[in-house]
Amino acid sequence: MEYIYCFCIGGLICVVGQVLLDTTKLTAPRILVIFVVTGAILQGMGIYEPLVKLAGNGATVPLPGFGYALAKGAMEGAQDGFLAALTGAVKSTAAGVAVAIAFGYLVAVIFNPKSIR
Numbered sequence: 001m002e003y004i005y006c007f008c009i010g011g012l013i014c015v016v017g018q019v020l021l022d023t024t025k026l027t028a029p030r031i032l033v034i035f036v037v038t039g040a041i042l043q044g045m046g047i048y049e050p051l052v053k054l055a056g057n058g059a060t061v062p063l064p065g066f067g068y069a070l071a072k073g074a075m076e077g078a079q080d081g082f083l084a085a086l087t088g089a090v091k092s093t094a095a096g097v098a099v100a101i102a103f104g105y106l107v108a109v110i111f112n113p114k115s116i117r
Contacts, residue, residue, distance in 0.1 A: 002056060007065075009051065032063055039067025044075070069093050072110030 013035075020031050042048035048068045052059045059065055070089045079089020 005055045006058030008058070009055035010062055013059075014063060032089065036065035036067040036070075039064030041067075043071035058066040068094060069096070076113045111117040 004069075016113075017031055020026055020034075021028065023115075026034075039048060047085065048059070048064070052065075052068065060068065069092045072108070073088040073090070073092025074085045075088075078085035080088075
């Protein structure tokens with residue numbers, strides 16, 4: 001059952017993003033920011049954590065999951081002070097950011113980009 005929840009919740013998040021792209025004049029970067037901020041706000045309100053427990057990676061892998069991880073790290077760090085709140089957010093997302101940078105570099109080295117005219 002957990003695979004079904006993962007697929008449905010993750011798919012629903014993707015459908016929302018696609019609907020926003022198709023029906024509004026929002027660009028992909030703006031939708032990215034909306035999703036990350038939404039994930040952080042929902043975590044701050046205590047709504048996103050139960051969704052993560054239900055859907056697992058279906059809720060943590062899409063963009064709202066990054067906002068969730070930032071907010072969760074900041075909230076855990078805030079128990080130790082203001083500076084720990086800032087570093088907690090960075091620590092909780094550092095692995096994902098490092099992997100994105102590494103794979104981006106690897107793809108840039110392997111493939112030859114072509115400009116679109």
